[in-house]
Every structure is written in C-alpha cells, then in structure tokens.
Amino acid sequence: xxxxxxxxxxxxxxxLAGDDTVLxxxxxxxxxxxxxxxxxxxxxxxxxxxxxxxxxxxxxxxxLGDEMFDEMGxxxxxxxxxxxxNLRWFSQALxxxxxxxxxxxxxxxxxxxxxxxxxxxxxxxxxxxPVLGLxxxxxxAPEAWAGLTFAAHPSAIRLxxxxxxxxxxxxxxxxxxxxxxxSLAEPCRLLIWRxxxxxxxxELTTEEAMxxxxxxxxxxxxVLCSMLATYDDPxxxxxxxxxxxxxxxxxxxxxxxxxxx
Amino acid sequence: MNVAxxxxxxxxxxxxxxxxxxxxxxxxxxxxxxxDHYTEILxxxxxxxxxxxxxxxxxxxxxxxxxxxxxxxxRYPIVMHGVSMSIASTAPxxxxxxxxxxxxxxxxxxxxxxxxxxxxxxxxxxxxxxLPIPYTQEALDHVVSRVHLVQDYLGRPxxxxxxSTYVQFNNSDMTEWxxxxxxxxxxxxxxxxxxxxxxxxxxxxxxxxxxxxAGIPEDRVVQFHMAGHSHMxxxxxxxxxxxxxxxxxxxxxAALKRxxxxxxxxxxxxxxxxxxxxxxxxxxxxxxxGRVLPPFRQA
Numbered sequence: 119x120x121x122x123x124x125x126x127x128x129x130x131x132x133x134l135a136g137d138d139t140v141l142x143x144x145x146x147x148x149x150x151x152x153x154x155x156x157x158x159x160x161x162x163x164x165x166x167x168x169x170x171x172x173x174x175x176x177x178x179x180x181x182l183g184d185e186m187f188d189e190m191g192x193x194x195x196x197x198x199x200x201x202x203x204n205l206r207w208f209s210q211a212l213x214x215x216x217x218x219x220x221x222x223x224x225x226x227x228x229x230x231x232x233x234x235x236x237x238x239x240x241x242x243x244x245x246x247x248p249v250l251g252l253x254x255x256x257x258x259a260p261e262a263w264a265g266l267t268f269a270a271h272p273s274a275i276r277l278x279x280x281x282x283x284x285x286x287x288x289x290x291x292x293x294x295x296x297x298x299x300x301s302l303a304e305p306c307r308l309l310i311w312r313x314x315x316x317x318x319x320x321e322l323t324t325e326e327a328m329x330x331x332x333x334x335x336x337x338x339x340x341v342l343c344s345m346l347a348t349y350d351d352p353x354x355x356x357x358x359x360x361x362x363x364x365x366x367x368x369x370x371x372x373x374x375x376x377x378x379x
Numbered sequence: 380m381n382v383a384x385x386x387x388x389x390x391x392x393x394x395x396x397x398x399x400x401x402x403x404x405x406x407x408x409x410x411x412x413x414x415d416h417y418t419e420i421l422x423x424x425x426x427x428x429x430x431x432x433x434x435x436x437x438x439x440x441x442x443x444x445x446x447x448x449x450x451x452x453x454r455y456p457i458v459m460h461g462v463s464m465s466i467a468s469t470a471p472x473x474x475x476x477x478x479x480x481x482x483x484x485x486x487x488x489x490x491x492x493x494x495x496x497x498x499x500x501x502x503x504x505x506x507x508x509x510l511p512i513p514y515t516q517e518a519l520d521h522v523v524s525r526v527h528l529v530q531d532y533l534g535r536p537x538x539x540x541x542x543s544t545y546v547q548f549n550n551s552d553m554t555e556w557x558x559x560x561x562x563x564x565x566x567x568x569x570x571x572x573x574x575x576x577x578x579x580x581x582x583x584x585x586x587x588x589x590x591x592x593a594g595i596p597e598d599r600v601v602q603f604h605m606a607g608h609s610h611m612x613x614x615x616x617x618x619x620x621x622x623x624x625x626x627x628x629x630x631x632x633a634a635l636k637r638x639x640x641x642x643x644x645x646x647x648x649x650x651x652x653x654x655x656x657x658x659x660x661x662x663x664x665x666x667x668x669g670r671v672l673p674p675f676r677q678a
Contacts, residue, residue, distance in 0.1 A: 120469065120517060120521075121515075121517060121550070122469055122512075122513070122515070122517050122518050122521060123469035123501070125513065125548070125550075126468065126469050126498060126501045126510075127501060127502070129510065130500060130501055130502070130504065130506065130510075133506060133508075134504070134506075143513075143548050143549055143550060144546045144547070144548060144549070145546070145547045145548070145549050147546075147547070147583055147584055147585060147613075147614065148584075148585035149585070149612075149613040149614065150583075150613035150614050152546065154613070154614075155545045155546045155583070155614060156545070156546055158545040158614070158616060159508060159510065159545065159546075162508055162616075163506055163507070163508060166507055166508065167507065170507075199504045199505075200500075200504065200505040200506070200507060201503055201504060201505060202505060203435070203463035203465070203473055203476045203499070203505050204435045204438055204463065204476075205435065205507055206435070206436075206438075206439065208507075242442050242443065243439040243440055243441060243442035243443070243444060243445075244440055244441060244442060245440040245441040246440075246441035246442065246445075246446075247441075272440075272441075273442075312442060315442065315443035315446060
C-alpha cells in the first residue's frame with residue numbers, strides 16, 4: 119500500500135471509528151490544535167448524514183422529536199456506513215434498521231412510518247413512463263377484454279403495514295396531533311405512486327390489493343375477474359374489476375395495456 | 380519494448396499529449412440551481428445568466444427534478460458540478476458513478492463539468508465530505524493520472540475546484556496552489572476558483588489568500604464560486620449557509636483583476652433564502668466585475 123493510500127485509510131478510520139492514528143500526520147494550525155481541526159471532519163460526517171435522513175424522513179423526525187431522531191440517526195449512521203456516492207440513497211435501509219434494531223423494533227409503527235416515507239420518496243423520482251388514458255381502452259372490442267394484461271407505472275409501490283402508521287402520517291402532515299400507535303388485526307394495504315409529479319398514496323381493500331398485485335404480475339383481466347369472484351358477490355365481479363381498473367387508469371397508475379396474443 | 384510507456388496514462392505518453400485549448404465560454408453571472416426556486420425561475424425568468432446544478436441531485440431515474448431541469452435548461456445555460464467524483468481517492472474509480480455522470484451530461488449538455496480536488500472515501504465507503512489531501516509528488520502523480528482517466532472517459536476536460544480544508548498534513552512538500560498549478564499544467568484541466576474556499580483555507584492554515592491567488596495560472600480559471608461560511612473563532616467552516624462576507628467580496632475583486640472575465644456564481648446550499656435575496660448577491664458579482672474590469676468582448 120502506498121503512503122497516500124495508507125494515509126487515506128487512517129484518515130477514514132479516524133472519522134468512522136474515532137481512531138487517532140492519523141493525528142500524528144496532521145499539523146496544528148496557528149490558532150487551533152489538530153484534534154479540534156480533525157474534529158470538524160468527525161462532526162460533519164455524522165451531522166451531514168443525520169441531516170440527510172431528516173430530509174428524507176421529515177415526518178418520522180417530527181414524530182420522534184429532535185433528540186430521539188438524532189439518537190436514532192446516529193445509531194443508523196454507525197450501523198450503515200454509506201456505500202453510494204449519492205446521498206439520495208443513504209436512508210434506504212432505514213425501515214429495515216428500525217424493524218430489526220432495539221429499542222426501535224419494540225415500536226413497529228416507526229418502521230412502518232419510515233417505510234411509507236421511503237416509498238413516497240422512491241415514487242417521487244422513479245423512472246418516467248407514459249400514462250395509460252381511458253381513451254386507450256376504447257379501441258378494444260368487448261370480447262378482447264378477458265385477455266387484456268396491464269403494466270403498472272414504474273413509480274407504483276405496494277406496501278402492507280402492520281400498524282396505523284398511515285393515519286399517523288396523515289395527521290402529522292396535516293399538523294394535527296397523531297393518534298396513538300396501534301397494531302392492526304389486518305394489515306393496512308397501501309398503494310403508493312406518482313401522479314404527474316406528485317407522490318400519492320391510498321389504502322386498498324383486501325380485494326383491490328389482490329387484484330392490483332396480480333394485475334401488476336401480468337394476470338389477464340378475465341382471470342382477475344374470476345379471482346375477484348372468489349372474494350365477494352360472483353355476479354358483480356366483472357363490474358368490480360372494471361371499476362378498479364377505471365380508478366387505476368384515471369389516477370395514472372398504469373403505463374400499458376396489451377391484448378391477448 | 381516497454382509496454383508501460385505506451386499506455387495512455389504513462390508519464391511519457393502524457394508529456395507528449397497536447398493540452399486541451401478550447402477554453403469554455405464566459406457565461407456571465409449565475410446561481411446554483413436549488414429546488415426551492417424552481418417555480419420562481421420558471422414563472423419569473425429572473426435575470427440570471429446561467430445556473431449550476433449539483434450533478435448528484437439529478438442522477439436519478441426520473442420524476443420532477445429532471446423534468447424541471449429539462450425546462451430550465453431550455454432557457455438558461457447549465458454547468459454541472461459534482462461532489463462525489465472523489466478524484467483523489469486511492470480506491471479504484473467508481474465507474475458506475477462516472478457512467479451515470481456521462482449519461483446526465485448527454486441529457487443536460489452542460490457547458491462544463493466540475494468537481495473538487497479531494498477524496499470522499501476508500502474501501503467502498505463514502506463519507507460524503509470533501510476530504511483533504513497531502514500536497515506531495517506521490518499525490519500529484521496519482522491525481523494527474525485520475526484526471527486524465529476521467530477526462531478520457533467523459534470525453535471532455537474537467538474543471539477542478541479547490542476545496543475548503545481544515546487540516547494540513549506534515550508530509551506536504553508543496554503548497555496547495557503549486558499542486559493545483561502543476562495539476563492543470565499536466566492534465567489540461569480547467570480550474571474552478573472558489574473564492575470563499577481560498578479565504579477559508581487561508582484563514583485555517585494561516586497564509587495570505589492573495590499568495591494563493593498569485594500562485595494560480597492566470598489563463599486556466601473558468602469559474603468562480605462565491606459563498607458564505609461559519610466563523611468559529613479559531614477556524615472557519617465552509618457551510619454555504621450565509622451570505623458572502625465582505626472579505627470574500629474583496630478577494631473576488633482581486634481575483635477578477637488577476638483572471639479577468641470569469642463565469643461567476645453564488646453557491647448557497649443550506650438556509651436557502653428567497654430567490655430575490657440571492658439575486659442581490661448575483662447582481663453584486665456583476666457590479667463588482669463591471670467596476671474592476673473593462674466591458675467583456677467576445678473574442
């Protein structure tokens with residue numbers, strides 16, 4: 119290893135692990151000791167990353183308060199050194215961290231709230247794609263509908279939450295007092311996507327969530343309707359399927375429709 | 380046959396390579412593009428000559444940032460400024476990053492691409508800071524070879540910026556300005572002279588910023604950065620969250636006298652005020668240049 123490479127290794131270890139080896143190669147300034155000057159880098163490293171986390175997770179920050187968010191952020195920074203040159207992706211593992219690390223794992227609402235914010239961030243700058251319009255559906259003959267398959271917009275993300283984190287998100291966003299966190303008997307099924315340039319989310323019924331997941335997986339409309347028929351009134355299944363589809367198209371959730379070949 | 384001497388980055392090959400001579404154009408007086416100002420810019424067409432983007436903020440799959448940038452670049456010249464190239468890192472270059480940078484440049488068609496003379500991490504980690512280097516022959520040779528490589532990869536000369544630093548290494552055997560002068564001479568890279576960073580580093584290390592200024596070749600500077608900082612008494616931290624201070628305005632005037640008409644911009648990264656407030660600072664860069672220099676004439 120060259121002197122230069124060894125020095126960079128020592129410098130980085132000094133920031134990440136608090137090791138003082140590199141101080142032997144650093145000069146005092148005319149006005150300040152080297153320890154304090156090197157401390158600028160040590161301080162800035164953690165502060166910058168926690169600040170970036172706060173920008174990605176404004177409502178989690180609000181929910182936890184400055185002190186707890188800062189403490190949690192420092193724990194995340196210590197456990198997840200950044201490996202991506204772009205700060206945009208630094209907080210990506212936060213929901214998993216909160217789910218698996220005590221004491222945060224004792225409060226599943228924290229991981230859920232982080233997951234919802236992450237999904238909204240990811241939808242915000244997800245790839246662009248054409249948006250299917252209702253007029254695009256007019257060209258298909260009624261007998262072709264059973265074979266139609268669909269492509270979800272690349273910004274669309276499905277999330278199942280075990281807590282009332284979405285209600286807490288809405289309250290915090292509206293600057294209202296959030297409800298107490300509770301665990302739900304049935305998961306809250308969310309669909310997150312970008313409509314034009316704005317990230318959105320809404321809650322789906324169990325039936326619509328099933329249809330969305332299967333449609334996004336390439337299952338044809340006719341089969342989707344048969345699946346819906348197992349959930350509720352079989353006679354109304356096709357109408358319900360058409361209704362869900364209409365809702366998805368009119369909110370920019372689909373990017374393509376393909377006829378059976 | 381000595382194969383090494385025939386490799387594109389060998390000292391022998393570099394010595395025989397002509398320096399790029401197409402100097403980027405003078406763009407006038409600009410501002411760092413920040414998301415807070417998108418609407419005001421698109422609705423108001425403010426009198427700003429050009430914008431600098433932080434490249435990483437647009438190295439994204441899609442969505443609003445890229446869409447806004449597409450609209451703004453229809454009206455204003457754009458320069459790309461990165462913070463993560465890590466040109467002085469002893470780790471292998473991040474080619475995935477460079478590829479994304481090249482892709483963005485295809486879309487944006489910037490007047491030039493700049494980054495800092497620094498490193499941001501080794502061993503696969505990124506510290507998201509502009510970390511200092513020793514000014515040694517070994518470091519210079521290393522950075523020269525990396526600048527050549529990246530210039531070849533991007534197919535254009537780089538613009539390298541002096542970073543603010545808080546420490547100096549005891550093994551440095553040249554000054555920062557000697558290092559930079561050699562770097563531009565040996566690679567043909569252009570220079571982004573950050574007036575505030577010179578002021579910050581000069582205070583932190585106890586030298587005269589005018590000595591730094593006098594040590595930079597007159598004909599290699601294509602851009603100035605102007606920014607604010609936080610004074611801690613014994614040292615200054617380059618926070619970009621304040622207006623430009625009077626000492627830095629004075630140094631700017633001196634830099635104009637040495638380097639002539641150089642594209643100048645106000646760089647605010649934190650505590651971002653309304654656009655009007657930054658326009659006052661942009662106007663001041665223009666006024667000082669008008670006072671110090673003869674009117675600009677296209678060559």
